Amino acid sequence: MLPGCLVCLLGGCLLRHWASGSDLNCTPQEYPHEGRCCHRCAPGLKVRSDCTASRNTECEQCEERHFQSSWTKERHCTPHRSCDHNAGLDTRSPGDTKHNAECQCQQGMYCSSRDCQTCLNITACRPGEGVAWKADNFSDTVCVPCEHGTFSNISSSSEPCRPWTRAWPWPQPRPLSSADLCYGHYCSLSRGAHSLLPVSERSPAAQTEAGPGAAGSRGAGTAPGASRGGVRGA
Incomplete structure (x- = not known):
């Protein structure tokens, strides 16, 4: 058994050693090494050798296609990711x-x-749906059903719902009903025989631009679409 004075001496040495390690108060840009605070290497660098009593930490540049984004005590940089x-x-x-x-x-x-x-x-919205939010690098297309008064007859990842085209059946214009369907410049109407005729031929504005003698300015006795069956049974 060791003499009491020797035990006390060993205990005091261990206590002083533990205290010296715990007394180190290194900053976030430093790291503890062998009882001293060594400077970390700045972003873009890595540790070449730790500090000593006579010199500071030695750092060196990260090698090609490697990086270090923070202050570090590491001796190796991280490889760049590969985009496959x-x-x-x-x-x-x-x-x-x-x-x-x-x-x-x-x-x-x-x-x-x-x-x-x-x-x-990327998702393409189906016919009957429109794009509410286009896809970007981190999110998919957001599709919504077309509301009453709007339509979509295509699959698309960019096109929203479009408003119904206003039909102007000859000779008297009338508003669309909920049963009327319009796609682009053509309308399929629920009443009468005005079916799949170009809207431009039925628009009062188009008739006015056509000028005297145009199809839209003919008298009521001759319908511009009559020869094609556009007003049968009207």
């Missing part, structure tokens, strides 16, 4: 010694997560 073209990715930013490379999805696709590891196809 076969996975639908393109390089958005090549990165540098302080920043990682950034990827983006190819046209017609969007990132499935914020780190853009994989891509998904």
Whole structure:
């Protein structure tokens, strides 16, 4: 058994050693090493050798295609991420010694997560739906059903619902009913035989622009679409 004075001496040494380590108050830009605070290396650099009693930390530049984005005590930089073209990715930013490379999805696709590891196809809204929000690099298309008075007869990832075209059946104009359907410049009307005739031929404005003698300014006895069956049974 050790003499009491020797035990006390060893205990005091251990206590002083523990206290010296706990007394280190390194700043966020420093790190503890062998009882002293060493300076961390700045972003874009890595540690070449730790500090000693006679010199400070030695740092060196990150190697090509590697980066370090924060103050570090590490001896190795992180490799840039690779944007795999076969996975639908393109390089958005090549990165540098302080920043990682950034990827983006190819046209017609969007990132499935914020780190853009994989891509998904952009949704095309179906006929009867319109685009409320176009897709971007991190989110898909938002589709909504077309409300009464609007329509969509195509599949699209960019087109919103369009308002119904106002029909002007010859010879007397009338507003559309809920059963009337218009697509672009053509209307299929619920009443009468005015079916699938160009709206431009039925618009009073178009008739006025056509001038005297045009189809829209003919007398009431001759309908401009009569020869094509446009007013049968009216």
